[in-house]
Amino acid sequence: MTLLQADDVAVFDASGRALVHPVSLRLDAGAPLVVLGETGSGKSLLAQALMGTLPPELWARGRVRIAEAEHDAAQPQGFRRLWGRAVAVLPQEPWLSLDPLMRARAQVAEAHALVRGLAPVAARRAAAADLAALGLGDEAGRRYPHELSGGMAQRVAFAAARAGGARIVVADEPTKGLDAARRDEVARLLTRALETGGGLLAITHDLALAQLLGGRLIVMREGAVVESGPLAEIFAAPQADYTQKLLDADPARWPRRARRAAGPSVVEGRRLTVSRGGRALVEGLDLTLRAGEIVGVSGPSGCGKSSLGDALLGLHAPACGAVRRIEGVARTAFQKLYQDPVSAFPRRRALGATLADVARRFGRRRAEVEALLARLDLAPALLARRPEQVSGGELQRLALLRVMLAEPRFLFADEPTSRLDPITQRGVIDLIATLAEEGCSVLLVSHDAALLDRTADWRMALGGHGTAEAAGRAAPAVALGAAG
Amino acid sequence: MPLLSRALQALAVALLVGVSTFAMMRALPGDAAWRIAAGRYGYDNVDAAAAASVRAELGLDGPALPALLQWLGDLFRLDFGVSLVSGQPVAAELAHQLGASLQLALAAVALSLLIGPPLGVAAGLRPGGALDRALLVAATAFRATPQFLLALVLIVLVSVELGWLPAAGHGAARHVILPSLALALGLAATSARIARDATTEIAATAFWRFAEFKGLSRGQVLWRHGLRNVAVPLLTLLGLQFVTLVEGVVVVETIFGWPGIGHALVHAIFARDVPVVQGAALMLGLGFVAVNAAIDIALRRIDPRGAA
Incomplete structure (x- = not known):
């Protein structure tokens, strides 16, 4: 049974430039659909267009058929009533997605009560049953989010997202920054969504997660589909060069x-x-x-x-x-490269200004900075931008450049x-x-x-x-x- | 533990207030005996003999230290002494005035909460909108206007020009409206800004977004997840506003002739009625500790994160 069908969905920015070229896809009950691609490939924008959650400065075109009703991707407000009822959106950062001042079970129960319309007692009972099915007992249900481990918060968020009765689960980068054990746990959690005839749309750059989920695969790059088909087949014998490169990067x-x-x-x-x-x-x-x-x-x-x-x-x-x-x-020859490069740079300063300070501190000339830029394959134009205006990979290479200025x-x-x-x-x-x-x-x-x-x-x-x-x-x- | 530390804090406040009011009253220029005599008998009936008899009766010539120690000793027996002017026990006078002040203060806080946070939340939901910009101007204006000026403007406008409400008096409900409004507008200006900033911040959080994804309507998200989170900084602010409130009570009570503790404090200072000044200042200081202790407990109930 087809739960979601998208026809020629495309995403544009305010100037009319296409960020995602027309994509059609189908999500069937019981079979995962994995969208794989690097950062900036447009995979997240595609998912947001399908859910009506694009940021206001972007707009989409195309038709999306969910729960036997046709929706126009150009009118995102029409998707709002699907949230929780037809489509469960899993958060990227489950810890930050739970209300810090509300106990875990209440956050699940409120969806049962307000979205499904259960009476308060029945909603509490349903929430407790949901959490118990995920291995969270009464004690865990009474905790506040800050008292939950990352894995527990993930399960609470999963239960809360689905409590409204949604059959389609959409997960955008659910394993960002997780270790292997946690990643496997998330994969198991996601496959649970399929058990009762649900559908799963997973957007990820994590090859291991994709392999654990299986099903059908769409590979995206620069806003266009590179390759699609059964995941096992593509992983075994990719047709496109880009897919091969992506798999080789594992x-x-x-x-x-x-x-x-x-x-x-x-x-x-x-x-x-x-x-x-x-x-x-x-x-x-x-x-x-x-x-x-x-x-x-x-x-x-x-x-x-x-x-x-x-x-x-x-x-x-x-x-x-x-x-x-x-x-x-010198003590400065002992350097550190951080996990999250965004928080390792001053937020409101141009990157070039920050690097110039460091270069001055170590008596390096501008030409040396430029040579390092070339060596790290970084465009000099990036220096005029602020940390959040460059990609994570570029920023981490800039952080490496900063370390190299100190001759570590x-x-x-x-x-x-x-x-x-x-x-x-x-x-x-x-x-x-x-x-x-x-x-x-x-x-x-x-x-x-x-x-x-x-x-x-x-x-x-x-x-x-x-x-x-x-x-x-x-x-x-x-x-x-x-x-x- | 928090209660114990608050109790110690109250003790420290009592000592500080006691010693510093005593020192300040002694340091005031003019002859205290003349002022007290004037308070008792009226300015027209004061002469050197009356002042001398007051001085002898109250031992005003005596050294400062024994007088201070005696007052502190009395304080620990919860004996606030007798008003130098009226001869009535200070405790009884204060209890009466405190009631009137509390009535005014509570009305002011309630009114400020009705005006400030709802406007702030509404503005915060649409940052940069017409309401948000209008509120910024209004809040800045009200916050910048001194309370005595605001009180006078209210009297001129509402009482004198429009004749809707009495300019002074105490007893009927309509008497409380203008003085409490004069206090509330300044308080509401700050609480509206705090509520506005907290709302914009919370509406941008991942948990607000996720609550929408769960299927909750905008109103439900605001009611269940927004207000509780906005309440945390607002409650903290309320504790701080107590200072503004005390300062405002002194000014506003004087202008509207409200028979409260602020009014009494001002008159006691003019009349050099040290026991009343000390008693009133002590009440206000202890009130600050009590209000903040109560807010601590309330915050801990709403936000369990700090408790660890």
Whole structure:
């Protein structure tokens, strides 16, 4: 049964430029539809046009058939009564999407009461049943959002979005910034939407999520469909060159980085114990980071990956043990690359002004900045813009440029690509690897095991209970920390 | 714990108010005995003999420190003493005046809440709209106008020109309208701006959007998710507005002849009636602590995030 049919849906900006060229698609009950593409491919705009949620400065054209009724994409206000009743829109950031002042169960129950029209008691009971089906008991239902874990908030938001009785679930980048375990959990959650004859439209750049969901696939690039068909077939044998490039950007398909002889020690930690909020996250760790070496760090959220890196940089005082940095080197040669580049730049300043300050601080000439721009494949025109006016990938490369102005001897890259799409991710990681080849020591944090496996000289898994385990291709220069 | 810290705060306020009013009253120019005698017998009947008898009776020549210690000691026994002018116990006078002031203050707060936040929320839902721009001008104007001027303008317009309401008096409901309006307009100007900014901020949040995606109508989203979140900064503001309110009560009561604590405070200062000044200032100080404690508790109930 067809739940949603879109015919020639296109999206334009105020000047009439097409951001999404006419796309037709069909969503069937019980079968997921995955729209895959890099940032800026127009996949999110397409989904927003289908739901009538485009920002007011954009407009759409085309016909959308939902729940046996035809809607004109040019009139977004007509879609409003579908929300919650026919289409459940899953939020990207579930934590921020729940009212901070309302208990979890009440946020689900209100949709049962106000949208489906159940009596208050029945609505509460229905909400409790929804949450129980997702493994959330009465106790969790009484919590406020700030007392929920990220995974719990995701499940509450899922229940709340569907409580109005919607059969179609639309999820736009539901796994942004999540680690592998959380991603799998989200995939399982999304497939639940299909169980009772529902439909699922997932918009993502996450190849692993797409593979977990299966069904039909649409690959988009620059506002146009590149390829579409059964997902398994396309993943096995892509027809379009772009699809091939997209799939190759999956870290699992990357070639292994050639190992080189590591140089002298740059940063050392001895019997290092790092704690946050009085809780020991890493205990008694010995490690040596050498010039030209990439060390990968993985582990679940909150296990102390960032705290360890900050301790090695000297940004966070270790609870116990010592950090020794190579002597005769300026403190500014120890640099950090942040997960969210937008928050790592002054919001209201042009990027060029920020970089000029940094260049002046390190006595670098304008020509050197321009040479680095060219090397990082960045257009000089970007410097006139503010952080939110460039793409995430461009901004992260600019952040890398800023780090390079300081001539780093050690770089702590804290999940630098978790918010980037695969092709952009590969570009940034390649640049970091080049930095290492030039003699920089790199500590690379990622939740992507395949990425670390292909990139790092040796890896370290933090367990979240004050333990660390080393794994690697070469003999690791690490003595394992004492457990517990 | 929060109650204990508030109790300590109240104690500190009592000490500070007691000592500083005492010091200020002593530092005022002029002969206190003459002023007190004038308060008692009327300005026409004061002579050196009356002033001397007052001075002897009240021990005004004595050193300051014993007088201060005695007053503090009395205070801890909850004995506010006797008015130097009327001879009545201060506690009884204050209780009577406090009632009148509370009546005025509550009416003013209620009126300001009826005017300010609804306008602010409506403006915040359409930032940049006609209402929003008009409200910005009006709120700035009312906030910038001193209360005595606003009170006088209201008297001239409503009482003198239009003759709708009495310019002064106490007892009937119509007497409370003008003084409370004079207080409320200034308060409403601030609360409207706060409500407006909070509303625009909340209407732009992900949870507001998500509530719409759940299928709730605009009104339902505002009612269930908007107002509760807007209430948090508004309540905090209400605690701060108590200061404005006290200051306004003193001015407005004097202008409208309202028999409240502010009115009494002003007269007591002129008459150098130290026990009444100290008692009134103490009441206002403790009132500030009590109001803020109550608001703390209310905020904790609405917003559980700070409790951790």
